[in-house]
Structures are given as structure tokens and as C-alpha cells.
Amino acid sequence: MGRNTEKFDAIVAGAGIWGATIARRLAEAGKRTMVLEKRAAVGGNVRCETDPGTGIEVHVYGSHIFHTHIPEVWEFVSRFAAFNGYQHKVLARYGGKTYFLPLGLALINAFFNVDLKPLEVQLFMANEANSKALFDAFFRGYTSKQWGRPPEEIDPSIIKRVPVRSSYDVNYFNDTLQGIPLDGYNSLFERLLDHPLVTVKCNSVFTLDDAEKTDVPVYYSGPLDALFKNRFGPLPWRSLRFERETVDVADFQGTSVVNYTEAKVPFTRIHEFKHYHPEKKEVMAAPKTVIMREYPSEWHPGDEPYYPVDSADSRELLGKYRAEVDALNARRAGSGFRLVVGGRLGSYRYFDMDKSVEAALAVPLE
Numbered sequence: 001m002g003r004n005t006e007k008f009d010a011i012v013a014g015a016g017i018w019g020a021t022i023a024r025r026l027a028e029a030g031k032r033t034m035v036l037e038k039r040a041a042v043g044g045n046v047r048c049e050t051d052p053g054t055g056i057e058v059h060v061y062g063s064h065i066f067h068t069h070i071p072e073v074w075e076f077v078s079r080f081a082a083f084n085g086y087q088h089k090v091l092a093r094y095g096g097k098t099y100f101l102p103l104g105l106a107l108i109n110a111f112f113n114v115d116l117k118p119l120e121v122q123l124f125m126a127n128e129a130n131s132k133a134l135f136d137a138f139f140r141g142y143t144s145k146q147w148g149r150p151p152e153e154i155d156p157s158i159i160k161r162v163p164v165r166s167s168y169d170v171n172y173f174n175d176t177l178q179g180i181p182l183d184g185y186n187s188l189f190e191r192l193l194d195h196p197l198v199t200v201k202c203n204s205v206f207t208l209d210d211a212e213k214t215d216v217p218v219y220y221s222g223p224l225d226a227l228f229k230n231r232f233g234p235l236p237w238r239s240l241r242f243e244r245e246t247v248d249v250a251d252f253q254g255t256s257v258v259n260y261t262e263a264k265v266p267f268t269r270i271h272e273f274k275h276y277h278p279e280k281k282e283v284m285a286a287p288k289t290v291i292m293r294e295y296p297s298e299w300h301p302g303d304e305p306y307y308p309v310d311s312a313d314s315r316e317l318l319g320k321y322r323a324e325v326d327a328l329n330a331r332r333a334g335s336g337f338r339l340v341v342g343g344r345l346g347s348y349r350y351f352d353m354d355k356s357v358e359a360a361l362a363v364p365l366e
């Protein structure tokens, strides 16, 4: 950190959506807040970049769609961004054909070449051969690539993120409150952090030594293991590698995300970012598009962490690091310092953006 923080009432370490929400709340509660961000820019993995050649907003760390069913969360973010009403659809390539996810009538009828009605779906899927065929086509290969292990070794809650329906509703999320900020995610973060009581310092890492010298509350959303110098070994993550390409066609795949569910295709999905902003007519019509192939990868210390890997081992390790937080807080009780951890990295939880905001809105401030 290496900076005098005496004139601040609180420190927020990590300027992703959890940290930025906390910083805003602190400032609105009258606290002088110092935001320290390790990277060169705020926004965490929601960070975007405008492609200079095409004007397309590229989601640098993969597609991010804001979606929620929590009115308080929507109300909060809507103070800082107007959303464009985009409703996310995901298509899946399998066996040379393209299908609409999630698991619903559109996919089932097309894949099995049947004509089921809504009330017939349950019985059809109760047939083990049918459900196995569907699972093997759309989940087995994708999940093995994504997590580096077969689906049987993955916590079922992960696959259950994908809705199962007996209708033709092909919206990927069940949440009706949905969209992309009209002027981009970076502006959302700029507005969140634009407050006279907020000071942002990028390229600043908050360390355990800083914690020892700090007498104000610290809201930390960096990796928990890194804060404690990996003393019990690193928490396991899954990482991603992206390959970006500008293609000389107006429309590469006709939609924002296509999943490639077969194990033999090395990437999991292709993002085509211009489709997130159908309201930008000129960008849509321009004869170029930006696509990004997403390759899951094993995580090694130093790589970008994307997904926590939930397992008995990682839960035990997480318990040890959480106990360190409690011990530190107990030892520093009465000093004014208190460590609160959150966000995907700090909590080691597979949070969507709205769940991070919800958690940040619920943190008691001192």
C-alpha cells in the first residue's frame, strides 16, 4: 500500500463490484474512503475496453450480463447506470447443429426431433435414456472442459445454474431485471466511485503488513489466501484464457454467446460483443466484428483466478483462512481495525454480479 491512510475512515481493497458498492455506501455514510486496486484500472473482471477499430465494447474477462431478481440490487445499480434491456440468450453447438439453451422445449424438441407439449416434458425427461443423451450432449463435454474433471466430480449446484424449463422461454436467466449498461460497465464503475469522499489508488496492493498498521476498517475483496501469504497453500481456482479476433464480417455468429459443448472442441464458447448493444445501430452495421474464444485452463499461482473450485479440500482450506480473519480481528479488537472480506475472490464463492452487490449492501458498516 505504501501510503498514508491516516486521513481516511475506511479502506476498501479491491475495486470490483463488491468493493465499489461498499465504497459508495461508506462515502454516502460520510466516511472518507480510500479504495486500493491492485490492477491498473477499477472494475475487477467486469472491466471492458472499447475496441479502437470498431467501437465495440469488449468484455476483457469474458461476457458479463447484469441480471437479478432482487429489486434492491436493481434499484442500487440503476442509480449509476441506465440499462439497455438486453435479454441474454445462449446457443449451443453440438453435432454440427445449433440449439437454444437452456434445457427447454426449443432444445429438447430440436435435439430429439419430437414435438412435445409443455405437459409432456417431465415424462419424456424421466426416461433415463433421454436425459442421459441430453446431458451427454450439452453438459458432459462442456463441464469436463470447464472444470478439468468429469461432471460427476462437480458440485451439482454448478450445473443447476442452467435453468430447466418446460416452455419455449429461451432466456438464459430466470431474472427479469436484466441488461447491459448503455454506456458500458466502465462508466458504471466511474459513477459508483465518483464521490467527494472516495479516493481511488490503482496499482496498489493491500497486504497483511498494511493490515497491521491500519486502525480503520478494511473491506477486502482480493484473494483471501494471498492476503495471508498463502500460509496454508493456495486456494484452488479455475482459470481462463481468451483469444480475441477481429473478423471482417458484420455478424459472425448472430448472437452474443455460442457454447461449444463437445469435448473435442478445445474452447467452451465464443463471445461476439457487438450483440450486447443492439441499440448501437452503426456499430451493429459496421462490416467488422470482435469475437473472443474462451479456453478454460488450469490455474497456477500468478494466473488470473476466475472460478473457485468447490471441493472437500478447498472447503477445509477456506475454513483455515477464514479462521485467520477471525484471529486477526480478535487480536486487533479495540484498535479501530476490522477486516471484512467479500466478493468472488475474498469469499471464494461463485458469485454472480448481483449476488456480490446484494452481499455488499448487507455488510454492516462501522
Ligand code: UDP
Pocket: 092, 101, 138, 139, 140, 142, 143, 146, 158, 159, 160, 161, 162, 259, 261
Ligand atoms: N454448462 C454446461 N454446458 C453449457 C452451459 C453450462 O455443461 O452449455 C455447465 C458447466 O458446468 C458450467 C455450469 O453449467 O460451468 C454453469 O454454467 P454458466 O453458464 O452459469 O457458467 P458461467 O457463465 O458462470 O461460466
